[in-house]
Amino acid sequence: xxxxxxxxxxxxxxxxxxxxxxxxxxxxxxxxxxxxxxxxxxxxxxxxxxxxxxxxxxxxxxxxxxxxxxxxxxxxxxxxxxxxxxxxxxxxxxxxxxxxxxxxxxxxxxxxxxxxxxxxxxxxxxxxxxxxxxxxxxxxxxxxxxxxxxxxxxxxxxxxxxxxxxxxxxxxxxxxxxxxxxxxxxxxxxxxxxxxxxxxxxxxxxxxxxxxxxxxxxxxxxxxx
Amino acid sequence: xxxxxxxxxxxxxxxxxxxxxxxxxxxxxxxxxxxxxxxxxxxxxxxxxxxxxxxxxxxxxxxxxxxxxxxxxxxxxxxxxxxxxxxxxxxxxxxxxxxxxxxxxxxxxxxxxxxxxxxxxxxxxxxxxxxxxxxxxxxxxxxxxxxxxxxxxxxxxxxxxxxxxxxxxxxxxxxxxxxxxxxxxxxxxxxxxxxxxxxxxxxxxxxxxxxxxxxxxxxxxxxxxxxxxxxxxxxxxxxxxxxxxxxxxxxxxxxxxxxxxxxxxxxxxxxxxxxxxxxxxxxxxxxxxxxxxxxxxxxxxxxxxxxxxxxxxxxxxxxxxxxxxxxxxxxxxxxxxxxxxxxxxxxxxxxxxxxxxxxxxxxxxxxxxxxxxxxxxxxxxxxxxxxxxxxxxxxxxxxxxxxxxxxxxxxxxxxxxxxxxxxxxxxxxxxxxxxxxxxxxxxxxxx
Numbered sequence: 001x002x003x004x005x006x007x008x009x010x011x012x013x014x015x016x017x018x019x020x021x022x023x024x025x026x027x028x029x030x031x032x033x034x035x036x037x038x039x040x041x042x043x044x045x046x047x048x049x050x051x052x053x054x055x056x057x058x059x060x061x062x063x064x065x066x067x068x069x070x071x072x073x074x075x076x077x078x079x080x081x082x083x084x085x086x087x088x089x090x091x092x093x094x095x096x097x098x099x100x101x102x103x104x105x106x107x108x109x110x111x112x113x114x115x116x117x118x119x120x121x122x123x124x125x126x127x128x129x130x131x132x133x134x135x136x137x138x139x140x141x142x143x144x145x146x147x148x149x150x151x152x153x154x155x156x157x158x159x160x161x162x163x164x165x166x167x168x169x170x171x172x173x174x175x176x177x178x179x180x181x182x183x184x185x186x187x188x189x190x191x192x193x194x195x196x197x198x199x200x201x202x203x204x205x206x207x208x209x210x211x212x213x214x215x216x217x218x219x220x221x222x223x224x225x
Numbered sequence: 226x227x228x229x230x231x232x233x234x235x236x237x238x239x240x241x242x243x244x245x246x247x248x249x250x251x252x253x254x255x256x257x258x259x260x261x262x263x264x265x266x267x268x269x270x271x272x273x274x275x276x277x278x279x280x281x282x283x284x285x286x287x288x289x290x291x292x293x294x295x296x297x298x299x300x301x302x303x304x305x306x307x308x309x310x311x312x313x314x315x316x317x318x319x320x321x322x323x324x325x326x327x328x329x330x331x332x333x334x335x336x337x338x339x340x341x342x343x344x345x346x347x348x349x350x351x352x353x354x355x356x357x358x359x360x361x362x363x364x365x366x367x368x369x370x371x372x373x374x375x376x377x378x379x380x381x382x383x384x385x386x387x388x389x390x391x392x393x394x395x396x397x398x399x400x401x402x403x404x405x406x407x408x409x410x411x412x413x414x415x416x417x418x419x420x421x422x423x424x425x426x427x428x429x430x431x432x433x434x435x436x437x438x439x440x441x442x443x444x445x446x447x448x449x450x451x452x453x454x455x456x457x458x459x460x461x462x463x464x465x466x467x468x469x470x471x472x473x474x475x476x477x478x479x480x481x482x483x484x485x486x487x488x489x490x491x492x493x494x495x496x497x498x499x500x501x502x503x504x505x506x507x508x509x510x511x512x513x514x515x516x517x518x519x520x521x522x523x524x525x526x527x528x529x530x531x532x533x534x535x536x537x538x539x540x541x542x543x544x545x546x547x548x549x550x551x552x553x554x555x556x557x558x559x560x561x562x563x564x565x566x567x568x569x570x571x572x573x574x575x576x577x578x579x580x581x582x583x584x585x586x587x588x589x590x591x592x593x594x595x596x597x598x599x600x601x602x603x604x605x606x607x608x609x610x611x612x613x614x615x616x617x618x619x620x621x622x623x624x625x626x627x628x629x630x631x632x633x634x635x636x637x638x639x640x641x642x643x644x645x646x647x648x649x650x651x652x653x654x655x656x657x658x659x660x661x662x663x664x665x666x667x668x669x670x671x672x
Binding site: 104188195 | 492498499502503538559561563564568575627628
């Protein structure tokens with residue numbers, strides 16, 4: 001993927017770029033708002049990473065401007081301003097996701113992957129999701145593995161649905177809290193782990209191939225191993 | 226030029242004001258008094274002269290007037306205007322001799338006079354005229370000087386008393402000023418402004434200033450304590466990190482696999498970052514500038530989500546987690562309220578042993594909602610409940626458990642934002658946490 005990183009802190013910018021390059025992406029870097037806006041409008045990118053506080057032109061103005069020209073490139077806002085108000089403001093102005101600094105690189109990577117998928121595939125038309133012999137019927141809200149019906153609680157169904165949509169991709173705990181539980185908060189203990197292990201028991205127990213994996217210190221991946 | 230202090234300005238102003246007032250009032254009073262007094266005099270004289278004439282005739286009148294001490298003349302004329310009696314040569318018969326009071330201007334070539342005369346009808350058809358030279362008339366000197374003395378002494382007294390008042394006001398203000406300046410210069414917040422318990426004006430001011438000093442002192446000590454705690458609590462993980470880096474260096478030198486120490490280091494750094502984020506979050510919430518995210522929140526739904534989120538964790542410990550609630554709405558920041566409740570429930574699950582019991586009860590009144598989170602776990606000694614909200618404070622038996630001592634500080638900040646309160650009580654055994662949140666939150670009006 002071709003990604004534009006608009007970030008004035010050279011060290012942070014290089015850190016992001018290096019990591020993303022290693023993950024196989026093509027990276028353009030821009031260190032101020034004006035230059036960033038110029039690059040975002042003259043070249044075509046798959047993803048934009050925009051810092052909020054930039055010299056010459058702030059990040060929100062860049063996003064507003066490019067959105068006004070009908071450019072809908074998925075945009076991830078990076079910011080040290082992490083308040084709910086700030087997030088809401090960022091998303092209202094056309095940002096697609098919001099990541100508060102400091103962040104772990106895996107979190108950034110996972111969100112970029114999620115954004116890229118959202119950009120290419122429409123979720124709406126899908127009525128079922130499947131991975132290997134695991135099948136999720138979104139209309140009947142029924143889950144089967146190798147034809148066997150698995151009983152899930154509503155929240156477990158939602159959790160599995162989210163993981164299936166981003167199958168093969170790292171999904172972080174915060175992403176799950178925000179999207180499955182719909183609360184933005186920091187749990188003091190890792191309650192998500194417990195939910196995942198419950199789900200794992202239900203979908204993987206008695207099957208040769210485990211599908212749900214925990215990446216220590218990062219998150220979870222639902223994939224054929 | 227040195228500026229005059231307010232109290233002196235007030236003194237000057239009031240003196241001038243009183244002086245002007247005194248002069249104005251006396252001059253008006255004097256002219257009024259004088260006029261009515263002389264008119265009264267005239268009618269009294271007229272009556273007296275008439276009585277004398279009626280009893281003793283002109284002879285008696287002549288005799289009477291000779292020992293008259295008023296500067297007044299008397300003339301008697303008959304119906305044909307012949308003068309029957311007069312004790313003045315300088316005055317002739319006026320043109321107008323109808324009964325009543327008259328004024329007439331006269332001139333003797335050198336100066337003008339204003340004469341006042343009263344014409345009275347006598348029983349024998351003669352006319353008795355009493356005349357006074359009004360222009361020559363002067364106020365009684367003794368009365369005049371008395372009034373002037375009165376005015377002057379009033380002014381002096383007023384001036385003196387207001388000067389004294391100003392002096393004392395100034396003295397007290399200077400006193401307060403001096404102490405304030407001293408506190409600012411030395412930074413010594415122990416000093417207080419002395420005052421009596423009268424509760425009036427300056428005492429009230431002094432008392433309020435003292436209360437403000439108390440508040441500042443408390444805030445300062447809070448800040449000092451927090452930064453002490455931060456320094457202390459962050460030094461430990463930093464030391465641990467440093468030790469691990471040393472270890473890493475050794476392992477790397479030996480050519481060993483260093484994946485594990487690196488993972489540990491990252492986890493340690495994350496913990497530190499979390500502490501900072503939590504601190505920043507608390508400060509952010511406490512600054513109270515998050516009104517935009519207030520909305521009507523169904524607390525019943527929120528509690529259900531919370532219980533559902535924590536149910537797997539507590540059932541791992543075979544705890545009984547029960548919720549007793551009904552739909553009710555409160556104006557709140559949904560995410561923050563969830564965070565606050567999660568922090569409390571997290572503690573309850575953490576500090577309640579296997580097979581314990583946790584009850585969440587939602588009660589509502591007309592004005593507020595009450596959420597109780599009760600457990601029968603380890604509890605908190607009565608003496609320590611007041612310290613639970615302090616940043617970085619951890620109960621002794623919890624120090625080896627996961628946590629940073631900021632959870633309840635955040636809860637308090639969230640409740641303050643909602644004008645609510647948190648109280649702790651013993652559940653014997655265990656802890657009972659009660660949250661009170663007003664349903665009508667003032668802050669919503671801002672939106």
